[in-house]
Amino acid sequence: VCLLSQLSSCSRHGRVSVSPVLVNKRTNSSTPPKISVDFDQSTGVAVMYMQSPPVNSLSLDFLTEFCINVEKLEMDKSCRGLIITSGQPKVFSAGLDIMEMYGKSPERCGEFWKAVQDMWLKLYSSNMVTIAAINGSSPAGGCLMSLTCDYRIMADNPRYSIGLNETQLGIVAPFWFKDTMTNTVGHRTTEISLELGLLYSPSEALKIGLVDQLVPEDQVLATATQNMSKWLTVPDHARQITKSMMRKPTIDKLTSNREADVQNFVSFITKDSIQKSLRMYLEMLKKKRG
Amino acid sequence: VCLLSQLSSCSRHGRVSVSPVLVNKRTNSSTPPKISVDFDQSTGVAVMYMQSPPVNSLSLDFLTEFCINVEKLEMDKSCRGLIITSGQPKVFSAGLDIMEMYGKSPERCGEFWKAVQDMWLKLYSSNMVTIAAINGSSPAGGCLMSLTCDYRIMADNPRYSIGLNETQLGIVAPFWFKDTMTNTVGHRTTEISLELGLLYSPSEALKIGLVDQLVPEDQVLATATQNMSKWLTVPDHARQITKSMMRKPTIDKLTSNREADVQNFVSFITKDSIQKSLRMYLEMLKKKRG
Amino acid sequence: VCLLSQLSSCSRHGRVSVSPVLVNKRTNSSTPPKISVDFDQSTGVAVMYMQSPPVNSLSLDFLTEFCINVEKLEMDKSCRGLIITSGQPKVFSAGLDIMEMYGKSPERCGEFWKAVQDMWLKLYSSNMVTIAAINGSSPAGGCLMSLTCDYRIMADNPRYSIGLNETQLGIVAPFWFKDTMTNTVGHRTTEISLELGLLYSPSEALKIGLVDQLVPEDQVLATATQNMSKWLTVPDHARQITKSMMRKPTIDKLTSNREADVQNFVSFITKDSIQKSLRMYLEMLKKKRG
Numbered sequence: 039v040c041l042l043s044q045l046s047s048c049s050r051h052g053r054v055s056v057s058p059v060l061v062n063k064r065t066n067s068s069t070p071p072k073i074s075v076d077f078d079q080s081t082g083v084a085v086m087y088m089q090s091p092p093v094n095s096l097s098l099d100f101l102t103e104f105c106i107n108v109e110k111l112e113m114d115k116s117c118r119g120l121i122i123t124s125g126q127p128k129v130f131s132a133g134l135d136i137m138e139m140y141g142k143s144p145e146r147c148g149e150f151w152k153a154v155q156d157m158w159l160k161l162y163s164s165n166m167v168t169i170a171a172i173n174g175s176s177p178a179g180g181c182l183m184s185l186t187c188d189y190r191i192m193a194d195n196p197r198y199s200i201g202l203n204e205t206q207l208g209i210v211a212p213f214w215f216k217d218t219m220t221n222t223v224g225h226r227t228t229e230i231s232l233e234l235g236l237l238y239s240p241s242e243a244l245k246i247g248l249v250d251q252l253v254p255e256d257q258v259l260a261t262a263t264q265n266m267s268k269w270l271t272v273p274d275h276a277r278q279i280t281k282s283m284m285r286k287p288t289i290d291k292l293t294s295n296r297e298a299d300v301q302n303f304v305s306f307i308t309k310d311s312i313q314k315s316l317r318m319y320l321e322m323l324k325k326k327r328g
Numbered sequence: 329v330c331l332l333s334q335l336s337s338c339s340r341h342g343r344v345s346v347s348p349v350l351v352n353k354r355t356n357s358s359t360p361p362k363i364s365v366d367f368d369q370s371t372g373v374a375v376m377y378m379q380s381p382p383v384n385s386l387s388l389d390f391l392t393e394f395c396i397n398v399e400k401l402e403m404d405k406s407c408r409g410l411i412i413t414s415g416q417p418k419v420f421s422a423g424l425d426i427m428e429m430y431g432k433s434p435e436r437c438g439e440f441w442k443a444v445q446d447m448w449l450k451l452y453s454s455n456m457v458t459i460a461a462i463n464g465s466s467p468a469g470g471c472l473m474s475l476t477c478d479y480r481i482m483a484d485n486p487r488y489s490i491g492l493n494e495t496q497l498g499i500v501a502p503f504w505f506k507d508t509m510t511n512t513v514g515h516r517t518t519e520i521s522l523e524l525g526l527l528y529s530p531s532e533a534l535k536i537g538l539v540d541q542l543v544p545e546d547q548v549l550a551t552a553t554q555n556m557s558k559w560l561t562v563p564d565h566a567r568q569i570t571k572s573m574m575r576k577p578t579i580d581k582l583t584s585n586r587e588a589d590v591q592n593f594v595s596f597i598t599k600d601s602i603q604k605s606l607r608m609y610l611e612m613l614k615k616k617r618g
Numbered sequence: 619v620c621l622l623s624q625l626s627s628c629s630r631h632g633r634v635s636v637s638p639v640l641v642n643k644r645t646n647s648s649t650p651p652k653i654s655v656d657f658d659q660s661t662g663v664a665v666m667y668m669q670s671p672p673v674n675s676l677s678l679d680f681l682t683e684f685c686i687n688v689e690k691l692e693m694d695k696s697c698r699g700l701i702i703t704s705g706q707p708k709v710f711s712a713g714l715d716i717m718e719m720y721g722k723s724p725e726r727c728g729e730f731w732k733a734v735q736d737m738w739l740k741l742y743s744s745n746m747v748t749i750a751a752i753n754g755s756s757p758a759g760g761c762l763m764s765l766t767c768d769y770r771i772m773a774d775n776p777r778y779s780i781g782l783n784e785t786q787l788g789i790v791a792p793f794w795f796k797d798t799m800t801n802t803v804g805h806r807t808t809e810i811s812l813e814l815g816l817l818y819s820p821s822e823a824l825k826i827g828l829v830d831q832l833v834p835e836d837q838v839l840a841t842a843t844q845n846m847s848k849w850l851t852v853p854d855h856a857r858q859i860t861k862s863m864m865r866k867p868t869i870d871k872l873t874s875n876r877e878a879d880v881q882n883f884v885s886f887i888t889k890d891s892i893q894k895s896l897r898m899y900l901e902m903l904k905k906k907r908g
Contacts, residue, residue: 188810188813189810204566205562205563205566205567205570206562206563207566208563208565208566209566210566210569210570210573211570213573216570216573216574220805221805221806221809222805222806223806224514224804224805224806225510225511225512225514225574226511226512226513226514226537228574229511229571229574229575230478230479230540232570232573232574233478233559233562233567233570233571233574234558234559234562234567235562235566247806250810268814269813269814272785272786272813272814272815273785273786273787273788273895275788275891276784276785276787276788276789276790276815277785277813277814279790280785280790280791280796280812280813281809281813283790283793283796283812284796284805284808284809284812284813285809311565315563494856495852495853495856495857495860496852496853497853497856498853498855498856499856500856500859500860500863501860503863506860506863506864514804515800515801515802515804515864516801516802516803516804516827518864519801519861519864519865520768520769520830522860522863522864523768523849523852523857523860523861523864524848524849524852524857525852525856601855605853
């Protein structure tokens with residue numbers, strides 16, 4: 039169950055992008071990989087498909103597998119570019135898994151949050167060129183994942199939406215979500231987006247700079263590959279030093295405050311009032327299914 | 329007499345938005361309230377009308393009354409939203425009252441400046457949703473007041489203007505005016521605006537993001553009310569934490585430098601050269617009336 | 619030989635703006651002035667023509683002469699405005715002189731870099747109104763010079779380009795180049811620009827805010843002069859305090875790190891791998907001439 043997957047249905051745009059499905063938690067042993075990677079040695083470009091049905095929710099298992107794969111590619115000197123896309127229909131990623139936050143022990147919540155931090159840190163500081171091929175809706179944590187990339191290409195389908203919509207659910211995007219969005223679309227757009235928990239249509243997202251390019255749905259990956267070629271014409275070392283110069287202050291803010299950020303998340307999410315909000319939300323989802 | 333009310337007539341756009349009128353200072357005892365508040369308990373929304381003829385200049389008396397009213401609403405848990413608008417024709421607020429800065433003792437100047445700081449601090453950090461219903465011109469301090477709000481709706485009347493035009497008068501917007509504008513329209517637009525003391529027409533203001541929406545003059549308040557409903561669908565606690573996260577660094581800069589900022593203002597405004605500028609300006613206004 | 623003069627020919631836009639010419643180093647004694655200044659006492663406006671054939675490359679000699687001239691005008695209280703333009707055809711300035719970085723001693727490289735810092739510091743903190751009349755291509759250091767000004771007017775000729783394209787050559791724009799661009803066009807546009815080393819056509823540059831105005835080529839200087847008149851209607855002291863308030867944090871970052879920044883540049887540029895890149899680049903230029 040994805041924390042933020044349902045919001046599109048109650049957004050101001052009335053888009054329904056992600057079906058409200060409560061899936062049973064599978065046991066790890068029988069779970070197929072949640073990530074599949076195609077690495078083309080000849081181009082130095084890896085394509086990472088997220089394939090955790092139904093909506094690529096960011097569970098602890100998913101994040102762990104995701105980070106292991108990113109790290110493996112990062113260590114491989116022959117891999118210069120990474121394209122992230124979804125293997126699921128209609129959704130890029132629906133964001134953080136609500137089941138990781140509901141009725142869990144503080145320890146488990148803390149472990150989960152560290153994995154979310156890890157995902158962000160690995161992607162935002164990656165030496166690879168990273169391109170998000172956003173072939174579906176991308177709320178909350180899915181939007182954050184896109185924002186860490188060097189370039190964002192989205193399917194031009196008005197039923198899809200993207201944004202950091204946490205407040206709509208009564209939770210709060212932490213400072214490093216906020217910083218990443220501010221770095222991308224500026225202070226004022228971030229302020230109004232986060233306060234209202236806005237989800238944007240692809241064309242709106244392009245207009246405010248939340249994504250860089252829209253293409254027809256069936257051309258998202260091909261366009262990402264073409265763009266990657268252009269990025270790879272730039273000498274790696276100069277591009278990497280430049281990227282680090284742009285992003286280091288934002289990364290340092292989290293790395294020097296990781297533990298406090300975990301504590302902050304845990305004490306917030308385990309509050310009775312927040313747990314009650316999450317329970318009501320889950321019940322609402324069950325009714326929808328009913 | 330409003331410090332900045334006349335600038336629109338010498339702006340590059342040639343708009344005349346505020347009549348140059350020198351009013352006699354009334355005694356406090358006979359003064360009707362400068363602020364009137366309509367609070368609707370059923371919606372939790374208060375509308376604050378500024379009604380200090382002729383142009384809602386921000387005198388010490390006005391600011392004191394304004395801040396008392398904001399604080400009262402802030403303390404009232406049933407009040408969730410505040411709409412600020414003008415009860416005067418053609419002007420939202422013409423900004424700081426020049427008479428508070430001309431020929432006054434350093435002590436009095438300092439007292440005045442503290443009140444300006446108070447107004448900004450209370451509004452910029454308000455837990456309420458704040459919407460500016462800008463139904464007239466809004467130069468200098470009037471613009472600042474709008475910029476503290478969560479959302480700005482302006483009357484689409486090309487005779488109105490808005491901007492931080494302090495330099496045109498030979499005075500300087502302090503760092504927290506600058507920070508508030510930078511947070512709204514970005515660094516470069518703020519730089520050129522403040523250096524030239526630009527006043528923008530409503531359509532220009534919309535284009536650069538100084539206001540969020542233009543509507544016909546007679547629909548400003550109704551649109552503000554509709555927008556407020558949308559803002560109030562967001563859970564208060566999540567929105568408030570988010571708002572504080574966005575604004576706290578800017579607020580902390582002033583709160584940790586209030587006394588120095590007062591000293592800085594007092595020593596600047598009491599300079600012979602600045603007092604001479606203000607005197608010439610006042611004489612120019614008198615001639616215009618003559 | 620200008621470090622970055624050739625990039626326009628391999629930019630994504632295919633513009634050829636600067637002819638690849640390897641000029642022999644002239645002896646200082648026979649060199650005519652690289653800078654010519656027309657100062658109009660009646661208006662208080664100086665026009666500085668860069669005339670170092672063929673492409674106003676920023677050599678140590680050029681920068682020294684440039685800074686002496688700027689300082690002289692800065693000290694002259696009667697000079698209130700400075701217009702910077704090119705006396706050479708088709709190019710404003712092609713940026714840093716590659717010969718100052720290739721095969722030179724660390725000491726000499728350090729001396730050169732200090733001169734680049736000086737140029738930036740003098741212009742970015744100038745009390746004069748500074749306007750760039752960009753009558754030709756303006757890559758890398760040429761773009762930086764423009765960005766220090768209060769206003770940028772560019773010739774609307776699609777064969778010209780402007781941008782900080784350092785990464786294309788395998789070198790890196792330092793943090794203060796980055797800060798100056800971020801202050802002008804924001805974080806995200808700077809990130810993608812610097813990572814890809816983008817050169818923009820005049821119309822693209824206007825769209826992202828890298829320049830403020832486009833005019834036909836033969837009207838660049840006249841438009842700069844008209845604009846200057848507008849800027850000079852603002853009281854100097856208020857404009858100067860405002861400019862300083864906007865730029866001081868950025869300037870302080872370099873002034874408190876000048877020596878480290880020099881060391882950083884010297885150790886980077888004297889690396890074998892970077893020297894090799896520069897040699898290959900020079901050989902490529904020679905072949906083109908062949």
